[in-house]
Amino acid sequence: MTAKVMLVDDHPIVRRGYRALLEASGGITVMAEAGAPLAAMRAARHCAIDVAVLDLRLPGAGGLRLCQRLRRYQPQLRVLIFSAQSDFVTVRAARVAGARAFLDKRAPAEALASAVLGLVRGDVEIAHNAFANLHTAERPLTDRERAIVRRLAAGEDARDIAAALAISPKTVANHVYAVRDKLQVDSLAEVLRYGVDRGAAPAGGWL
Incomplete structure (x- = not known):
């Protein structure tokens, strides 16, 4: 089974690097790219995709709002946040928004492809997934x-x-x-x- 992916990042050169990395790993095809939320929603309507890889720092509505919109439009879509902004509040907000995994951009190069394939297979655990740290870190506010x-x-x-x-x-x-x-x-x-x-x-x- 080939994983069909959409890449959303506002830097074309960065997207090109992600595409090369993902497609070189085997079993992944990048079906669409977008640099902003509106373009991403348009692409999602016209392409069959399994995983959307989103940066958080996007013009306009931003990555978290895009994640929510994509999940409402296509509930079965797996959203993977790939961002350097990985503080506790942001990671938790991404999970609340409906993302299935969150990778810090400082993770090993092979982690992105591994996470995409793991999401498509339905793996319970994704290597380097920041969501795994939330269970031990969360303490409710009074x-x-x-x-x-x-x-x-x-x-x-x-x-x-x-x-x-x-x-x-x-x-x-x-x-x-x-x-x-x-x-x-x-x-x-x-x-x-x-x-x-x-x-x-x-x-x-x-x-």
């Missing part, structure tokens, strides 16, 4: 931590949050530190992105 992240994402500062929750600004800072530790992120900006991404989620629906 109700208080979720409330603070939600308020931060809405633009409130620590003093406003402290007043609203009847706690001290120092306690707010301690909760934010705990959230960063649980999400395994290094900056407040990444915490804010996490909150913005989940702004419409009910309190109990967050990690």
Whole structure:
């Protein structure tokens, strides 16, 4: 069985390298390429593909939104995220978006072809799949931590949050530190992105 693949990356030279790597491995045919989400959706409508290999940094809607759209349009499609942006929050968001595997671009060269073939075969474990690390890394946020992240994402500062929750600004800072530790992120900006991404989620629906 030949795995039919679509490559989505906004750099043509990079796509050319991926194509050469995949097709040289045997058992893989690159059926389509795209440099942006709209072109990828158009290609998916006109080509029979088994696996879509997506970068996350794409113009317009971006790779995560594209992953969601592809999975809604073609539920049986396996999406493989291939990105250098592999922090905990991003990897988890990719899984929530419906991706079946996530490879860091720093993985060994042969890992991409191996992952594509593994997805087509239905392998339970994919070598170098970042999703495997989520099971041991995930620690749920408390109700208080979720409330603070939600308020931060809405633009409130620590003093406003402290007043609203009847706690001290120092306690707010301690909760934010705990959230960063649980999400395994290094900056407040990444915490804010996490909150913005989940702004419409009910309190109990967050990690």
